[in-house]
Amino acid sequence: MFGQLFWKECVQTAKSLIYWLIVIILILDFSTQLGNTNIKKMPERGQESYGTRVSNDRAFIMKRTLENLILEYERGSYTTYPIGFYKSVTLNEKEEARIGEILKEAAGVSEKELKEQKSMSDADIDIGPAADLTYEKFEELMDEADDILGGGSSYAADYRLANAQEEMTYEEAVEEYQFLVEKDRLSGGYARLFSDYMVIALGFIPVFLAVTRCMRDRRAKMQELIYCRRAPAWMIIVSRYLSILIMLIIPVFLLSMPLLIECVQFAKGIDITVDILAFVKYILGWLLPTIMVSSAVGMLLTELTDTALAVLIQGIWWFVSIFSAGIMRIQGGLYGWNLMPRHNTEFNYTGFQDGFSQLASNRIFYASLAVLILALTVFVYGQKRKGRFQIRGKIMADRKDKSKA
Amino acid sequence: MSEVIKIRGLSQYYGKKQALKDLNLTIEIGMFGLLGRNGAGKTTLMRVLAALLPKSEGDVSVCGRRIEYAQEIRKITGYLPQDFSMYPNITVYEAMDYLGVLSGLSKSVRRQRIPELLERVNLKGEQRKKVKALSGGMKRRLGIAQAILHNPKVLIVDEPTAGLDPEERVRFRNLLCEIAEDRIVILSTHIVGDIEAACEKIAVLDEGKIIYNGSTEGLIEMAEGKVYTAEISKKELDLLKQKYLVTSMMTMGNNVTARFIAEKAPFASAKLCEAGVEDAYMYLMHEKRGEI
Structure with missing residues (x-):
């Protein structure tokens, strides 16, 4: 039956x-x-690219993430995907100032240096984590930046790792x-x-x-x-x-x-x-x-x-x-x-x-x-x-x- | 095992509303008519008997099986619901075959029984036709065929003739009478003509109560000596309606031949005539309400 x-x-x-x-x-x-x-x-040796992979190097992750943040800070516009859809976020003065503070603390730069970086062209931006910045502190600061931006930004826990894509070597490929x-x-x-x-x-x-x-x-x-x-x-x-x-x-x-x-x-x-x-x-x-x-x-x-x-x-x-x-x-x-x-x-x-x-x-x-x-x-x-x-x-x-x- | 339906003290509630009130009935083999106006509780009673609705109070057994054992009841009952329909895009044979599988019939039994039944309900030539292409009468006949597919001891048919043309209605009633030769067939209807033509035993339901339970002749006897006809002018009709229960009338020019119910001979020109089930039903319904 x-x-x-x-x-x-x-x-x-x-x-x-x-x-x-x-x-x-x-x-x-x-x-x-x-x-x-x-x-x-x-893969053949000498080919143009062997593909990319996500880096495990915390210093590299921090550097790339901070570079991305200063780039968006410079533009005054931040890209987020709060529920999966694209959103361009513009912050008010107070929030923008706090992002600046986060950058200064994370990168260990002064107000003057930050302004210099801000005035540079995208390609010339070179900023790294402060010498005494621990990865835990970096995570804390990026979480705060993500909160200010309303979530789904490149600084959220899952997404910031994606900032650190690097080319694979031939051997790795x-x-x-x-x-x-x-x-x-x-x-x-x-x-x-x-x-x-x-x-x-x-x-x-x-x-x-x-x-x-x-x-x-x-x-x-x-x-x-x-x-x-x-x-x-x-x-x-x-x-x-x-x-x-x-x-x-x-x-x-x-x-x-x-x-x-x-x-x-x-x-x-x-x-x-x-x-x-x-x-x-x-x-x-x-x-x-x-x-x-x-x-x-x-x-x-x-x-x-x-x-x-x-x-x-x-x-x-x-x-x-x-x-x-x-x-x-x-x-x-x-x-x-x-x-x-x-x-x-x-x-x-x-x-x-x-x-x-x-x-x-x-x-x-x-x-x-x-x-x-x-x-x-x-x-x-x-x-x-x-x-x-x-x-x-x-x-x-x-x-x-x-x-x- | 007894081939009888026993209903004792059956009450049914929908929330606070009582749809059936302390019903007591015994239904034996043959056609049993359940008569009553819309909303009297007929469909509720039918659904309880088909194990589609849990009873609130009382005892009900169908051919010796308690109604609480739904699985057992389903084996021995066939049901044709009031608004019968089937998947529109399958053929008549496929519809029967699907329901046959659900009834636990083997492939060989279905192969033998489905054509037989379709022939019996005069649908043999339509077995490859899609259900949606059937006329209203054909659908009802298909409904009967599916209800007796597993050869049930009890067939429950809810308002089957509503919407059928006179020829189809007669054909349908005859079919039910044939089926009722060796099983219990419960026919629920508010069309008095169906009961008159097909049922020996009936029960009349009104507002959830049984107000009559007995033979069709017994019901007619109640109105015997109380049904009159009279030819009156149209002007007098309103007065007649106010004083008596008019069961039918036929207009001829300025005159009307009215059929009405009165306890005593009303006036000289009124002629006593033989009561029918319709007269008796009307008499019963109005008498119970103290309107006569």
Whole structure:
């Protein structure tokens, strides 16, 4: 019975317009972000650039950050991304004066020297941290500057590290490449990059499929017809949920094929053994928990309220997750508890290794959370079948009462 | 196991509002009509019997199974809701097949039973048609087919004939009568003609209470000797309406032939006539309110 119901749900999903819209969005997402991905070749000595990396050198981080601050101080205009969107901040006299004080303290310069730096052209600015400035004090001052600017500036904890990008050496680039072909067997790195791009769409899109599936019963006035059937609540909900997961995973698998084929073709004739199952592992391990949560939230809130509220809630969650990742987290290694863990490079294997246990905990947590939400959905659905939890009915009745009043 | 529905002391509340008041009913195999005006509590009673609404008070058992065991009740009841509809973009066969799976029917049973039922409700030629392309009457017949798909012992049908044309209504009633030969069919309606044509036993609900429970003939008997017709002028009609309960009238030129209810012979030209279910129902409803 379960298998037949699951199959029927898959067929229903395949016939729905929203599903094909989602597939188109995924194809567009893939083709715009990864469509022209070329498999990287071994770096050659003497090439123009070997890429950049974030410096661990605290003195370098402090110098670059202070240079950036004086540049913006000189312009009298500061760029921030408070909730992920660009904002140009102009401070009042008092705030501007405090930024000047922060600069003087951090750089160990006098008022006169600061004015000299301010009058220089951008390229001539040369300012470094004060000799006695500790990194902790630097962090404290930059946090204050970020607060004055309203958050999301280049001086915020996550972002100031990004100021210290430096060119990689040939040796460093070769080492990164060796990790890619030996440890990641080429496809592992590209599967992570693929997951990084796809997880953004999959953190939000599944909620639409879940909401429309649950709303379809109400719109077609099929709720009571289904409620009075013999099939238990768990079977109805779980079959729907699994069909959503499977129908979303199928296009994701298909979209990973071009990259896998590229990896395999690239490895032909070279001594690289591509991990054929890398994309499968990353899709199931990295992307599936995110799809599970987004779909489960969609189902629970729709069953609970009989409205599309889940789209709003999941949208907010998605928005916060996207922008809480920060520039540093995008490069991988710092996965935290973000619903959409990022790793926006085929390299940084060491970062992946270092953050692996955190990533695994993150993914297990979200998969478990999804199962819990699903169990709640089954409970809510079971209660609705018995005439309880008719929240929408109550809301509508309240509205009618108010309009009568 | 007894093939009977027993309702004892059933009360139902929506917040502070009492929708059903201490109902006592026994329903046996055959067509049972539930009559009452809109808002009388018919749909509430039907939903309780279909285990779609938890009862507030009282005891209800369906063919020996207590109503609290919803899963057991679902196995033996078929339900056609008042505003029956299905996913519009699937075919008639697909809709039946989907509901068949939800009813726990195996593939082989569904393959055999769905065409049989569609033939029985005269929809065999429409099985590849999309649900949204069906007429109102066809949809109701599909509704019956889905409700008896798992061969339930009890069929609960809520206001099935509302909006149907006369021909479809007759066809639908006949279909219900056939189905009721070997099971309990509860037909809820506010259309008296449906009850008259199809039900032997009825209950009349008014404001959540049962004001009549018995045979259709018994109901008619209550109005026997109280139904009159008279040909009067249009001017006299208003006066007649003020004094008596007029159940029907037919205008012919300046005259009106009125059918009305009176406890005693009202005037010389009024002729006593045979009461029908509609007359009896009107008499009952107004008598209970002290309006006669």
